[in-house]
Each structure stands twice: as C-alpha cells, then as structure tokens.
C-alpha cells in the first residue's frame with residue numbers, strides 16, 4: 001500500500017511518528033512551503049529563513065536515505081498556498097491509498113487538518129507527536145481534579161517519571177529547585193562567553209535570499225542569521241553549550257546586560273522546536289555533565305527545569321485549554337501596543353536594547369521577554385491579542401503552543417492564573433537590580449512620578465489600582481495591596497492619573 005506521509009515545517013525529526021513504518025519503495029513524504037504558514041502572522045525574516053532552510057535540508061537528508069520526497073517550494077508555480085491544498089494536489093493522481101501525519105503543534109492548523117481528514121475519501125491517520133517528554137494523556141491525568149495547576153509540581157512528577165536528577169526517590173542534592181541561587185546580577189568584572197553562532201550553509205543562504213525577495217517587508221534583519229538548520233549543526237551548538245556555557249547558566253540566568261543578547265542561555269529553542277534536537281536527550285546530556293562533575297547542580301537543575309518543567313508544562317496547558325485560552329483577557333486589557341515595540345525608538349534603555357536584539361537576532365532571552373517587553377505590556381494594559389501577535393512575529397522559536405501560555409499566561413496574566421499564580425508586574429527597581437540598563441537611561445529609575453521618572457515606576461501602582469477588583473484577593477499580592485490601601489484614596493487617584501498619563505505618553509492608547 002502506498003502511503004502519503006506529511007511532514008510539517010517543525011516536524012524535522014528522524015524518529016517522527018508519521019515516518020515510523022515508512023516503506024521507501026512505495027511511500028512518499030510530502031513537505032510543502034506554503035504562504036498560509038508563512039503569513040498567518042508576519043514572522044520575523046530569520047524565522048522564515050530558518051524554517052525553509054531546515055525543511056530543505058531535512059528533505060535532502062530523507063532523499064539521501066532513499067526516501068521519495070515530494071518537496072514544494074514557496075515560489076513553485078502551482079503552489080496552492082496551504083498545507084491542505086498541497087495534500088489534495090499530492091493525492092490528485094490517485095497513487096496513494098492512505099495518508100499518515102503526526103499531530104500538528106498549533107490548534108489553528110490542527111483544525112484545518114482535522115477537517116481535511118474528515119472530508120477525505122481515503123483513510124487519514126493522525127498520530128501522536130512523541131517528541132515531547134510528557135504525552136497529552138499523562139498531562140491530562142496529572143491535571144485532572146486539581147484546582148490549581150502549578151509547574152513546580154508537574155516538574156517533580158516529570159523528574160520522578162524520567163529519573164532525571166533523582167537520587168532514588170529523592171531529588172538530587174535534597175531540593176527540587178535551586179532557583180534561589182540563580183538570581184545574581186552580572187558583576188562588572190564578568191563577561192559572557194563567546195558564543196558559537198552557525199554561519200549559514202548554502203541551503204540557508206538560498207532560503208535567506210528567497211525570504212528577502214518574497215517577504216522583504218517582514219520585521220527584522222537577516223544579517224545576523226546564526227541558527228542551526230540541520231541536525232548536525234544543532235548538535236554542534238548543543239555540545240558547545242554543554243561544555244562551555246552550562247556551568248554558569250544558573251548563576252546569571254536572570255541577569256541582563258546592554259549589548260549582551262546571549263548571556264549564558266542555551267540558544268537551542270529554535271532547534272528543539274523544529275525537531276533538530278530531542279528535549280529528553282538534551283536533559284539527559286545536561287545531567288551527564290553534572291554527574292561528571294563538570295557543572296554545578298544549581299546550573300544543571302535550572303536548565304533542565306526549563307525543558308522538563310516549563311516547556312512540557314506550557315504545552316500541556318495549551319492543549320488542555322485551547323481554543324478557549326486564545327480569547328482569555330482576565331484583566332480586560334484594552335490598549336494598543338506602542339509602535340516602539342517594532343521600531344525600537346524609545347528612550348527606555350531596557351526596551352530599546354531588547355527590541356534591538358529582537359530585530360537583529362529574532363531572539364531575546366527569557367528575562368528580557370518576561371520582565372522588559374512582557375512586564376511593560378502588562379503594566380500598560382495592552383490587549384493580549386496584540387501582544388501575542390508581537391511575540392509570534394518577532395522570535396525565531398515562536399509557535400503558538402509555547403508562545404501563547406508564556407505571553408497570555410505568564411507575562412500578561414490574561415489567563416487569570418492558570419500558568420502563574422500572580423502577575424509578574426514589577427517596577428523599574430527589578431530591572432535595575434538585574435541589569436546595567438538604568439545607568440545609561442534618560443529616565444530616572446529612582447524617581448516615581450513626572451516626565452523624568454522611569455515609566456515602569458509611573459505605571460506600577462496605577463496598574464495595581466486599575467486592577468484592584470480583579471487582583472486584590474490574590475494572596476501573593478497581599479503586601480503591595482496593603483501598601484496601596486495605606487496610601488489613602490487621594491494618593492491612589494494621583495497614582496492612577498500618573499499611570500494614565502504615562503500610558504498616553506508611550507502610545508498605549510485605547511483600541512479604536
């Protein structure tokens with residue numbers, strides 16, 4: 001029986017479930033670059049080049065193994081523009097008797113594929129994506145009956161289930177989480193290590209040229225492209241990280257520094273999300289570095305928790321709550337995203353630096369995403385749709401299943417507390433503590449009101465006041481709300497007016 005096997009752009013793994021029983025003599029693998037996927041959000045140019053290059057390289061890899069690949073390029077004359085259109089075209093000649101695919105990562109496309117399967121005249125099998133450490137089933141079982149879903153407890157279950165960083169049935173070193181050791185501000189005498197960036201291979205260079213030609217008006221620059229587009233390049237990147245960078249990952253995990261985009265981060269989310277690296281393998285190899293005495297426990301535990309804990313947790317939440325999750329707006333945020341999120345033209349030194357690295361590298365590290373651009377959007381009350389759209393557009397690792405719980409949940413608290421127990425709202429003092437941004441900023445991080453004051457300070461209390469009815473009973477916000485109460489009504493009104501003036505000044509005006 002001849003089977004048509006669909007491989008999507010982020011399904012570039014050798015052990016993909018759709019390819020499990022592939023018969024190279026009769027089966028065909030379909031891979032298609034399509035405008036629907038390239039434009040459902042206006043992805044950063046580096047993301048488009050990354051996905052196309054990685055798809056093209058993977059198709060060659062499969063062909064090299066004797067697999068028959070039907071590869072449709074974005075500019076092929078008869079390209080229908082959609083994955084389902086390409087499935088229909090591939091089936092047109094009646095040569096195949098069944099279709100097999102691996103479930104798709106995003107609800108949007110999964111719905112189209114489910115409709116295609118429903119209407120198809122031949123059997124269509126949609127298999128589970130086994131490239132995650134937890135199955136949907138395991139997550140649902142864990143979540144079932146719980147009034148609150150907390151990453152920390154899910155993470156412990158995953159540690160027990162995989163045996164990673166376990167000492168019998170106890171956590172290695174006696175604690176599950178060493179975060180308290182991972183909040184150091186970068187000392188002036190410490191410089192982040194030189195990082196291995198991958199020079200674009202010929203296939204990547206061609207994809208970059210195609211993207212510039214066809215999507216030249218999308219956000220971002222291609223100049224700094226340095227992402228792995230093959231499994232071998234991803235492996236080189238990972239090896240470099242594990243050896244030269246991981247030992248200090250923990251110490252500076254939350255630190256930020258002007259002009260230092262990479263710090264001690266892994267730079268591997270693009271590769272894991274595409275399927276070029278396997279998340280469980282990455283965790284095991286990080287553990288092996290610790291077991292060999294080459295990295296401390298706080299670094300290795302912190303790194304593993306991001307993958308075994310956060311990555312699996314947000315994926316679980318997404319599929320548990322979608323599609324309803326996509327419309328959540330617990331704080332009734334209703335403002336426009338300020339234009340400087342795109343242009344970078346702002347006097348806020350922290351925001352300008354994060355937008356610059358985002359534009360130049362399609363990357364910003366977690367604390368920059370959460371505590372600078374995310375925190376500002378939260379304090380300004382920007383509508384979650386506009387913030388989600390921005391995060392989907394600007395990062396090379398963006399896929400809705402991971403982007404949305406992080407943005408709508410963790411950064412904006414728009415889910416009302418599913419991903420996190422409280423909003424990560426913070427004044428300028430947090431950014432000042434964790435970075436060197438404030439020294440060179442035109443705003444004064446010590447000042448709380450007036451045009452010269454740090455906007456994060458001007459917005460912070462007004463945010464709490466605006467959301468008093470929704471957040472006052474959150475036990476984790478008891479302290480700031482007690483302080484707010486003590487201020488008295490006149491001061492609260494003044495703080496609300498201060499924040500409102502700042503929202504207008506920064507361009508976070510009501511959506512028309």
Ligand code: FAD
Pocket residue numbers: 264265266267268269270272273303306307310311312314364365366367369370374391395397398399402403404406407410411
């Ligand atoms: P490291 O800091 O080295 O972490 C190692 C790995 O852990 C990452 O590669 C990633 O696979 C995983 N990881 C770390 N934090 C998270 C997290 N919170 N959720 C899921 N996985 C995590 N990550 C994406 O992959 N795609 C996104 O679209 C995305 N959008 C985000 C939006 C916001 C508002 C925030 C706050 C975070 C977002 N993240 C997203 C999570 C995180 O910021 C990135 O995974 C990380 O910055 C990638 O860089 P790295 O590989 O250097 O990560």
Ligand code: DLZ
Pocket residue numbers: 007008009010011032033034035037038043047048051083104105106109399
């Ligand atoms: C992200 C992306 C892009 C930009 N382009 C394509 C494409 O042309 N063809 C394809 O098969 N996949 C692409 N992808 C990845 C899909 O958007 C991704 O598979 C779904 O969003 C599910 O995560």
Ligand code: SF4
Pocket residue numbers: 347348349350351427428429431432437438439441442443444445454455456
């Ligand atoms: Fe950012 Fe405020 Fe510091 Fe300026 S003063 S860098 S706006 S936190």
